[in-house]
């Protein structure tokens with residue numbers, strides 16, 4: 001199925017997106033290098049106060065009356081009590097068209113999910129990774145198959161219609177059977193979006209010196225992607241189903257405000273980096289390092305992000321020579337052109353396509 005998104009140049013001037021980072025986790029997964037910590041639970045309240053201070057400051061700095069979409073990610077937002085999250089929701093201007101909250105199956109209880117739904121969350125993203133007990137242990141996850149199923153059922157029970165689940169593939173213990181059992185369970189539950197991530201070995205993780213933990217199996221990946229896209233159309237390299245408006249905004253190079261330790265922000269031609277260290281962030285939530293992007297950087301990013309997803313690339317940003325190269329890729333059936341935009345027919349080739357044009 002082809003998904004068409006109506007992206008016009010005005011969407012660039014629409015309200016910005018908001019990303020809020022929650023850097024706490026109950027345990028550290030063996031593969032994860034995200035800015036998240038298991039020993040900082042006693043600073044949660046002070047962290048939320050700092051987060052709100054930065055949010056308030058950014059709202060007045062940019063005179064923001066509304067955010068297009070909001071994404072509360074981590075780390076693990078479900079390590080925050082409803083009482084703390086209520087304070088966060090109270091500071092977000094009303095009217096965003098999507099508010100996603102990430103959660104982990106061990107902490108996304110029925111009660112917690114009900115509360116955040118009442119606060120205004122419209123979409124929930126559950127870090128399932130697998131329903132297989134051995135694979136969960138292998139990845140260092142602290143939830144069971146039962147927790148994963150229960151959290152998805154609870155999300156649906158409290159009324160969430162937009163539910164994502166993340167799965168990891170290309171691990172050393174994957175088999176065709178294991179992946180197909182995972183999909184069978186995933187498809188039997190109420191959700192309308194799946195993110196599939198290939199296990200990447202990152203520095204500063206428990207897996208860092210064990211490259212053998214990740215094994216690429218092209219045949220299994222092909223089957224996995226085929227089965228998932230039969231059920232949910234693929235709209236980006238790793239994403240399938242009802243598109244997340246927030247992610248589409250990133251891929252359409254829209255402005256976003258990043259609030260929290262290590263939460264990157266982007267405005268016009270600048271990228272902003274607040275303190276990554278949680279304690280330093282609490283002391284100075286308004287600090288930010290600034291990076292200025294050149295016209296060439298911005299164009300390269302628009303092409304790369306547009307071609308890795310169904311967002312595509314407007315011909316208006318291409319020079320005559322670049323349009324000629326893009327038209328050639330259309331004649332080679334690598335790109336498709338519709339209403340003045342070029343769309344990539346194979347997201348995995350986004351880098352190559354971009355390099356062929358610029």
Ligand SMILES: C[S@@+](CC[C@H](N)C(=O)[O-])C[C@H]1O[C@@H](n2cnc3c(N)ncnc32)[C@H](O)[C@@H]1O
Pocket residue numbers: 031032033034073074075076077102103104126127128129166167168197198199200201202
């Ligand atoms: C950083 S987590 C945050 C959400 C939540 N704490 C969780 O664990 O699901 C977002 C997703 O990134 C993916 N991820 C993180 N590190 C990864 C890695 N090294 N390789 C593949 N996927 C990874 C996981 O699938 C995870 O669900």
Ligand code: SF4
Pocket residue numbers: 024025026027028029032033034036074075076104127
């Ligand atoms: S994958 Fe999620 S739960 Fe695991 S350490 Fe990373 S952020 Fe925390």
